[in-house]
Structure formats: structure tokens, C-alpha cells
Amino acid sequence: MTSEVRVRPPPGPIVAALTPPGSKSLTNRALVLAAMSEGTSMLRGCLDSEDTQVMRAALGRCGVVCEASEDAGEVRVTGVGGPLPRVDDPERPIDVATAGTAARFLAAVFAASPIRCVVDGSARMRERPMEGLLQALQAQGAAIRCLGADDMLPCEIVGARLRGGEIRLARPPSSQFISALLLAAPLAEAPLRVVLEQGTPARPYVDMTLACLRDFGADARWVEQDVLEVSPTTLRGRDYHVEPDASAATYLLSLAAIFGGEVRVPGLGRTSQQGDARFCDVLGRMGAHVLQGPEITLVRGTGTLHGVDLDLSDMPDTTLTAAVLALHASGPTRIRGVDVLRHHESDRIAAAATELRKLGAEVVEHEDGLDITPPAQIAQDAAIDTYRDHRVAMAFSLAGHVTIRDPGCVAKTFPRYFEVLAGLGMVE
Ligand SMILES: O=C(O)C1=C[C@@H](OP(=O)(O)O)[C@@H](O)[C@H](O)C1
Numbered sequence: 456m457t458s459e460v461r462v463r464p465p466p467g468p469i470v471a472a473l474t475p476p477g478s479k480s481l482t483n484r485a486l487v488l489a490a491m492s493e494g495t496s497m498l499r500g501c502l503d504s505e506d507t508q509v510m511r512a513a514l515g516r517c518g519v520v521c522e523a524s525e526d527a528g529e530v531r532v533t534g535v536g537g538p539l540p541r542v543d544d545p546e547r548p549i550d551v552a553t554a555g556t557a558a559r560f561l562a563a564v565f566a567a568s569p570i571r572c573v574v575d576g577s578a579r580m581r582e583r584p585m586e587g588l589l590q591a592l593q594a595q596g597a598a599i600r601c602l603g604a605d606d607m608l609p610c611e612i613v614g615a616r617l618r619g620g621e622i623r624l625a626r627p628p629s630s631q632f633i634s635a636l637l638l639a640a641p642l643a644e645a646p647l648r649v650v651l652e653q654g655t656p657a658r659p660y661v662d663m664t665l666a667c668l669r670d671f672g673a674d675a676r677w678v679e680q681d682v683l684e685v686s687p688t689t690l691r692g693r694d695y696h697v698e699p700d701a702s703a704a705t706y707l708l709s710l711a712a713i714f715g716g717e718v719r720v721p722g723l724g725r726t727s728q729q730g731d732a733r734f735c736d737v738l739g740r741m742g743a744h745v746l747q748g749p750e751i752t753l754v755r756g757t758g759t760l761h762g763v764d765l766d767l768s769d770m771p772d773t774t775l776t777a778a779v780l781a782l783h784a785s786g787p788t789r790i791r792g793v794d795v796l797r798h799h800e801s802d803r804i805a806a807a808a809t810e811l812r813k814l815g816a817e818v819v820e821h822e823d824g825l826d827i828t829p830p831a832q833i834a835q836d837a838a839i840d841t842y843r844d845h846r847v848a849m850a851f852s853l854a855g856h857v858t859i860r861d862p863g864c865v866a867k868t869f870p871r872y873f874e875v876l877a878g879l880g881m882v883e
């Protein structure tokens with residue numbers, strides 16, 4: 456892909472059914488669970504992107520056969536029926552790139568398996584939090600040695616049977632720590648209980664993990680407020696359908712809210728397992744017309760968008776979408792509860808503040824969010840830096856007449872994103 460792409464508003468109101476690729480979060484959960492299951496799983500509707508490719512490659516190095524269809528939308532996984540049996544070459548690091556779900560989920564499963572391996576990632580992944588998770592896994596019996604900075608990737612993991620019992624987590628910097636422990640818990644010697652001492656961050660992702668565990672036969676549940684438990688289980692392989700990615704859908708649905716027309720996303724609705732499927736409520740609060748059935752979401756533009764006060768702690772990945780919607784709104788928007796973004800693929804709060812100011816917005820940056828006052832007129836032809844962050848690129852493509860730098864960074868979760876925009880006449 457070129458080093459930059461010039462994006463403009465659509466030539467007229469969009470009326471389209473647009474389907475994003477499969478959910479990154481559900482695909483990577485299903486791959487891990489299918490790998491640990493007895494028997495074969497057929498995963499349909501999978502996302503094929505950097506984040507899931509590194510997951511498939513890592514599992515393949517550990518004795519799990521993942522056979523992907525040509526478009527990798529279908530993956531047949533031959534499970535190992537328990538812990539991962541081996542690593543092909545313990546000296547060759549397993550590369551998780553910048554995929555947080557792969558880094559966290561695999562660290563836990565490796566720690567629960569009788570293998571020795573080194574896990575490494577991109578320069579950014581080496582800066583992203585692992586501490587509380589690595590410490591919990593060590594307390595469970597794994598031997599973990601960090602080879603660079605303390606409590607960060609790269610690290611060597613010598614796995615062992617997880618003991619089970621109680622793990623207490625103070626407010627983890629990523630909900631993925633919780634999900635990682637839960638995903639590995641069926642391999643433990645005894646039931647694993649996770650106690651979240653200061654509440655549950657991004658609870659929809661934890662609920663998603665519980666649902667996926669139960670889909671593969673695990674006994675996994677909330678036992679009380681902020682306390683989860685998973686019992687030792689031999690998971691069972693199955694046919695599994697991955698929903699379209701709700702985070703990716705926010706960009707497509709916002710097109711109608713911003714530029715007019717009507718966008719429908721089939722296969723994503725009220726019954727979704729993804730918390731970000733609720734982003735349409737944000738669009739409704741900002742003035743769009745929203746209809747959401749059990750398995751479809753429709754957004755129709757009404758010509759007006761107004762500012763709102765948003766706590767996005769349960770939908771952190773939708774923050775940048777909301778920030779660019781705020782640019783088009785008639786009044787100020789406050790986004791709060793998303794300090795977790797400081798440790799995502801970029802410091803997204805700082806990135807959003809910088810790029811929104813290029814477009815004429817007044818922005819006050821807070822530790823956990825942003826105050827955004829939109830300009831009377833959005834600046835045209837600003838060159839948007841994307842910080843190697845797919846969500847910065849996709850969100851800011853909604854800003855109007857902009858140049859998006861390093862558009863290839865969308866390969867992390869939505870490789871064909873700019874092709875979709877081109878099909879709508881939005882790419883020069
Ligand atoms: O469990 C998951 O699939 C995810 C959890 C969230 O991570 P954080 O809790 O680190 O924000 C989210 O940002 C990420 O895109 C996917």
C-alpha cells in the first residue's frame with residue numbers, strides 16, 4: 456500500500472450494507488480454545504489479519520494444526536486436547552507483533568503447558584503492559600524470565616500445570632489479563648478463581664471470554680460481583696461462527712451518521728457477544744437514527760450530530776471513532792474512562808488530541824480521556840499521522856478531506872478498509 460491515501464467525503468449519501476471482517480477478539484479466543492480442545496473445530500467467519508495470523512502461526516509452532524481456507528475465513532483446528540505439547544524451536548522467539556490478545560492469551564497458555572519458549576513482539580508490544588499477568592502466572596507455577604525490561608516482553612516462559620486456587624488482581628491495565636487467565640484456567644489442577652479487587656475493567660470483554668469458554672465446554676462463570684471461577688475441563692472442539700467485528704463496524708456505521716444516508720451491518724445486532732455492538736447507542740445519542748435487531752444494525756443520518764458526555768470504559772476501542780464524530784458535532788463532547796488507551800497500539804489519547812487539533816478542534820487532554828470542542832469548519836487536507844495504529848487510521852478517515860499517512864497499518868485488524876472506502880468513492 457502507498458505511504459499515504461487521500462480520503463474525501465462520499466460523493467453523496469451512502470446507502471449500503473457493509474460487512475466488516477470477523478471479530479478479532481472472538482477469532483483469537485476461538486483459536487486458543489479450539490487449540491486446547493479435544494477433536495477438531497471448524498471456525499467460520501474468522502478475521503484474517505496480522506493479529507490473527509500471528510495467533511495461528513504461534514499455535515502452529517506448538518503442535519496445533521490450523522488449516523485455513525484460501526481467504527482464511529474458515530480455519531480447521533485440530534486440537535491437542537489439553538496443554539500445548541511442544542514448541543518446534545524453543546530458541547526461536549514466538550513473535551506476537553503488536554497483537555495484545557495474542558501476547559496475553561498465549562503467555563497464559565504457554566505458562567500452563569509443559570514447554571519452554573520465548574515470546575517477543577514489536578517495539579510497541581515491548582512497551583505494552585504484561586506485569587500483573589506475568590506475576591500471576593509465576594505464582595501459579597510457571598517460571599518466567601524477562602529478557603529485556605522488567606515485566607515486559609520479550610520473556611522466556613517455562614510452563615507448568617497451573618495450580619488453580621485464587622488469583623487477586625488489583626485494577627489490571629488491560630482486561631486481557633483477566634481473559635488470559637480465564638482462557639488458560641481449564642488446564643489448571645484445581646478451579647481457578649480470579650478476584651478483581653478494584654472492579655472489572657471493560658467487563659464486556661470478560662463476559663465475551665466466559666461465553667467463549669462455555670461454547671467450548673468449560674464451566675466458567677461469575678461467582679459474585681468481580682469474582683470469576685473456571686473449573687478444570689477438557690474442552691471440546693466444535694463448529695464455531697465468528698461474528699463480524701463490532702469495533703470495525705463503528706467506522707462503517709458512522710459514515711451514515713456523519714455524511715448522511717443509511718448503512719446496514721448484517722450479522723451484528725442486539726444478540727452480539729461484543730460490547731462494541733452497543734456503539735450504535737452512542738450514535739443515537741449524538742443524533743443519528745438507529746435501528747438494531749437481533750442480528751442487524753442500521754444507522755441513518757439525520758443531518759445533525761450533537762456533542763455528548765461519554766463514559767467509554769466498556770468500549771475502549773470505540774473512543775477514536777467517537778472522537779472524530781465529535782469533530783462533526785454541533786457542541787462539545789467529553790470522553791472519559793479510557794485511560795487504558797495510553798497503552799494500546801499508540802498512546803491514543805495523545806494521538807487523538809494531536810490529530811484533532813490539526814483539524815481545528817480545541818482539545819483538553821485528561822489522563823482518562825478528552826474534552827473536544829469542534830471547530831466551526833473542519834480544516835481540509837490535513838495530513839494525519841497514524842502512529843502505526845490501525846484505529847487512528849480508520850477513525851480519522853471519517854474526518855472529511857484528509858490525507859492518512861501509513862494507511863497500511865489497518866492490516867492489523869481490517870486489511871481491506873481503504874478498499875471499502877474506495878468502493879464508496881471516498882478515496883482519491
Ligand atoms: O479482550 C479483547 O479481545 C480486547 C480487550 C481490550 O483490551 P484492553 O482491555 O487492553 O483495552 C480491547 O482494547 C482489545 O482491542 C481487545
Ligand SMILES: C=C(OP(=O)(O)O)C(=O)O
Binds near residue numbers: 772868
Ligand atoms: C487495543 C487493541 O488491540 P490489542 O490490545 O488486542 O492489540 C485494538 O484492537 O484497539
